Amino acid sequence: MSVLVVGSTALDSIxxxxxxxxxxxxxxxxxxxxxxxxxxxxxxxxVVGKDFPKRYIQLYEKHGLDLEGLQIQDGKTFHWSGxxxxxxxxxxxxxxxxxxxxxxxxxxxxxxxxTPFVLLANIAPALQHHVLDQMRKPKFVVADTMDLWxxxxxxxxxxxxxxxxxxxxxxxxxxxxxxxxxxxxxLKKLHKMGPRYVIIKKGSHGSIxxxxxxxxxxxxxxxxxxxxPTGAGDSFVGGLIGYLAKxxxxxxxxxxxxxxxxxxxxxFCCEGFGLKKTTLASREAINARVKELKELTRF
Amino acid sequence: MSVLVVGSTALDSIxxxxxxxxxxxxxxxxxxxxxxxxxxxxxxxxVVGKDFPKRYIQLYEKHGLDLEGLQIQDGKTFHWSGxxxxxxxxxxxxxxxxxxxxxxxxxxxxxxxxTPFVLLANIAPALQHHVLDQMRKPKFVVADTMDLWxxxxxxxxxxxxxxxxxxxxxxxxxxxxxxxxxxxxxLKKLHKMGPRYVIIKKGSHGSIxxxxxxxxxxxxxxxxxxxxPTGAGDSFVGGLIGYLAKxxxxxxxxxxxxxxxxxxxxxFCCEGFGLKKTTLASREAINARVKELKELTRF
Numbered sequence: 001m002s003v004l005v006v007g008s009t010a011l012d013s014i015x016x017x018x019x020x021x022x023x024x025x026x027x028x029x030x031x032x033x034x035x036x037x038x039x040x041x042x043x044x045x046x047v048v049g050k051d052f053p054k055r056y057i058q059l060y061e062k063h064g065l066d067l068e069g070l071q072i073q074d075g076k077t078f079h080w081s082g083x084x085x086x087x088x089x090x091x092x093x094x095x096x097x098x099x100x101x102x103x104x105x106x107x108x109x110x111x112x113x114x115t116p117f118v119l120l121a122n123i124a125p126a127l128q129h130h131v132l133d134q135m136r137k138p139k140f141v142v143a144d145t146m147d148l149w150x151x152x153x154x155x156x157x158x159x160x161x162x163x164x165x166x167x168x169x170x171x172x173x174x175x176x177x178x179x180x181x182x183x184x185x186x187l188k189k190l191h192k193m194g195p196r197y198v199i200i201k202k203g204s205h206g207s208i209x210x211x212x213x214x215x216x217x218x219x220x221x222x223x224x225x226x227x228x229p230t231g232a233g234d235s236f237v238g239g240l241i242g243y244l245a246k247x248x249x250x251x252x253x254x255x256x257x258x259x260x261x262x263x264x265x266x267x268f269c270c271e272g273f274g275l276k277k278t279t280l281a282s283r284e285a286i287n288a289r290v291k292e293l294k295e296l297t298r299f
Numbered sequence: 300m301s302v303l304v305v306g307s308t309a310l311d312s313i314x315x316x317x318x319x320x321x322x323x324x325x326x327x328x329x330x331x332x333x334x335x336x337x338x339x340x341x342x343x344x345x346v347v348g349k350d351f352p353k354r355y356i357q358l359y360e361k362h363g364l365d366l367e368g369l370q371i372q373d374g375k376t377f378h379w380s381g382x383x384x385x386x387x388x389x390x391x392x393x394x395x396x397x398x399x400x401x402x403x404x405x406x407x408x409x410x411x412x413x414t415p416f417v418l419l420a421n422i423a424p425a426l427q428h429h430v431l432d433q434m435r436k437p438k439f440v441v442a443d444t445m446d447l448w449x450x451x452x453x454x455x456x457x458x459x460x461x462x463x464x465x466x467x468x469x470x471x472x473x474x475x476x477x478x479x480x481x482x483x484x485x486l487k488k489l490h491k492m493g494p495r496y497v498i499i500k501k502g503s504h505g506s507i508x509x510x511x512x513x514x515x516x517x518x519x520x521x522x523x524x525x526x527x528p529t530g531a532g533d534s535f536v537g538g539l540i541g542y543l544a545k546x547x548x549x550x551x552x553x554x555x556x557x558x559x560x561x562x563x564x565x566x567f568c569c570e571g572f573g574l575k576k577t578t579l580a581s582r583e584a585i586n587a588r589v590k591e592l593k594e595l596t597r598f
Contacts, residue, residue: 086480181385183503184523204482205504208521217518217596222507224483256598297516297596299555 001139001245002041005033005238006106006131007121008078009046009070014230014273015083015094021228024274025056026080028121028144031231034275035238035265036119037063038283040245043112045069045131047104049077059279068109075100082230091230108134117245120164121234122146125156132163139249142166144237150176162194165251168237170201183208184215197255201233209259213252218259219297221267221289228273232266235278239265239286264289300438300544301340304332304537305405305430306420307377308345308369313527313572314382314393320527323573324355325379327420327443330530333574334537334564335418336362337582339544342411344368344430346403348376358578367408374399381529390529407433416544419463420533421445424455431462438548441465443536449475461493464550467536469500482507483514496554500532508558512551517558518596520566520588527572531565534577538564538585563588 012026029046036042043066050072060067076099084091106127116139120128128143135141143164149157150173161167167190171183180186183200187210190198197211204223209216240262247254264286271277311325328345335341342365349371359366375398383390405426415438419427427442434440442463448456449472460466466489470482479485482499486509489497496510503522508515539561546553563585570576 182523182525184521188523202504205501215521215595216598217521218598219516219518219596222483222514222516224481224487226481260598294598296514297518299515299517299559299593 001116001248002043003036003117003119003241003245004043004045004108004112004115005029005036005119005121006045006128007032007119007123007234008101009044009048009052010078010080010101011052012230012274013079013081014228015081016228017084017086019273021273023053023079024276025059026231026274027078028123028231028234030060030275031234031269031278032119032121032144032238033060033065034063034278035235035262035269036242036245037065038239038265038281038286039242039261040117042066042242043069043115045106045108045112047071047073047100049073049075049100052077059275062279069106069112071104071107073100084228106131116140116249117241118142119237119241120144120160121237125149125153125160128160129156129163140165140241140244140251142168142237142241144168144233145173147173147176158193161190164195166197166199167195168199168201168233170203170233174200184210187215197251199259201236203229203232207236207259207263209255211252211255216256216259218256218263219293221264221293222296223267223270226270227277229270231275231278232269235266235269236262238262260290260293261286264293300415300547301342302335302416302418302540302544303342303344303407303411303414304328304335304418304420305344305427306331306418306422306533307400308343308347308351309377309379309400310351311529311573312378312380313529314380315527316383316385318572320572322352322378323575324358325530325573326377327422327530327533329359329574330533330568330577331418331420331443331537332359332364333362333577334534334561334568335541335544336364337538337564337580337585338541338560339416341365341541342368342414344405344407344411346370346372346399348372348374348399351376358574361578368405368411370403370406372399383527405430415439415548416540417441418536418540419443419459420536424448424452424459427459428455428462439464439540439543439550441467441536441540443467443532444472446472446475457492460489463494465496465498466492466494467498467500467532469502469532473499483509486514496550498558500535502528502531505562506535506558508554510551510554515555515558517555517562518592520563520592521595522566522569525569526576528569530574530577531568534565534568535561537561559589559592560585563592
């Protein structure tokens with residue numbers, strides 16, 4: 001089965017204590033769609049400007065992404081600049097230039113409207129709503145978000161959460177949204193907001209699922225060196241939904257494994273700037289790390 | 300096989316945002332020895348004053364602890380007062396009254412010197428050395444520590460680490476000791492300091508083992524409500540060494556399970572003030588949570 005990914009397609013300039021990398025391929029949809037492509041045919045919906053480098057289109061094509069939904073508009077591509085602190089857990093936005101993204105409306109090509117698996121990657125909740133409005137009975141809808149939308153578009157986000165099957169957010173966002181410090185207490189409150197499944201991401205500490213079958217504690221693949229964690233959360237949900245689509249969508253049976261595959265796909269993302277290492281991964285390399293993770297958690 | 304636990308035996312007055320509890324039974328040795336007692340015969344070495352409540356001696360006795368090594372001296376029992384912040388991850392020391400602990404020297408009764416499993420629970424590294432000096436060829440020595448000793452007794456601690464089989468510390472201490480932010484990079488450096496096995500504790504995020512067979516990612520038992528995390532780390536190492544002693548000490552074969560049993564024992568500790576909930580646990584209740592944790596991490 002196939003996957004539809006909607007989100008941001010951007011150029012990221014990323015500074016870390018060790019290096020500076022200008023105009024990398026970035027954006028939630030870029031990371032998520034490439035991650036999903038390792039498992040299932042993937043359609044990408046986003047917008048870029050005329051300045052978007054051809055080599056990034058070629059990278060999308062290398063991963064077999066369906067680009068009918070990628071709008072190329074007059075103007076500049078969304079550009080984000082950020083800086084990571086030494087421990088790579090805290091980042092600061094230096095500049096945000098919206099460019100063509102400012103007036104982006106995700107129009108779905110006719111052929112996209114029947115896609116069974118939909119990932120609403122991080123983007124304004126109003127746009128996530130707009131995508132769902134165009135879909136005809138998707139089988140499984142996943143939404144990701146970020147703290148920005150909790151701060152400036154909370155009502156839209158809360159009404160979106162009701163419409164999705166799986167809502168994914170990180171631990172600090174879960175705390176902000178529920179007022180609960182305890183992850184498991186937060187999960188309970190998040191369920192009451194609508195979705196059948198909720199996942200709280202905890203960065204290098206892994207992630208926690210709550211669903212009809214209870215909780216699953218998903219480990220993170222152990223990285224001895226994190227080069228750039230930008231896009232790790234997007235790669236996680238991308239790999240997750242790709243794996244679910246590949247396994248023909250028996251959700252309860254496959255969701256735990258899908259999280260592990262998502263976690264491993266995200267580990268490649270963290271090993272290089274932008275998508276540099278993700279694009280060099282393969283299904284075999286992913287499988288090998290999943291096997292390793294199984295051994296690392298056996299008791 | 301039996302376990303020897305040396306550490307502090309104290310009265311703890313603990314304030315949290317929700318409650319105040321004066322003069323609870325506390326101290327690293329109290330928590331660790333009671334935790335170990337669920338699995339193996341345990342000897343306790345520590346010091347208390349004449350003011351030490353009789354009911355706490357009875358609690359030790361209820362758990363079958365061998366108290367020949369517990370010194371009862373003229374003077375006051377070590378008293379620690381602390382306060383936890385809302386998220387229960389940060390605590391502040393309000394007052395420390397050393398009492399009889401100030402001049403404590405852990406003399407081992409003759410019968411203790413052949414104990415195969417030795418836990419040097421958190422206490423000044425000079426005292427941990429002094430205990431090891433008295434032992435005759437222990438089979439397996441575990442040492443725990445705290446940030447205080449990194450700050451005021453680093454040389455003693457570094458020389459102690461060389462003498463133990465398993466060194467246990469938390470993530471912020473590992474960062475302080477190695478300069479490494481990444482847990483796996485820190486583990487590598489810690490091995491080079493001497494011990495065959497190293498465990499880094501990450502609180503509610505579980506713990507990571509590094510040993511001759513590689514790494515093990517150990518989950519924490521999911522608690523929906525943490526009442527008081529004081530002593531959780533002590534309960535973890537206590538349960539761990541108790542389980543190893545019970546399984547007759549095939550270390551490499553049993554260490555992963557020992558960590559899981561330690562983690563579960565610590566979960567009971569967090570559910571009540573001081574030792575209130577730990578003392579109500581049972582081997583059956585611990586086994587049930589280990590089984591649950593197995594199901595929670597299956598993929």
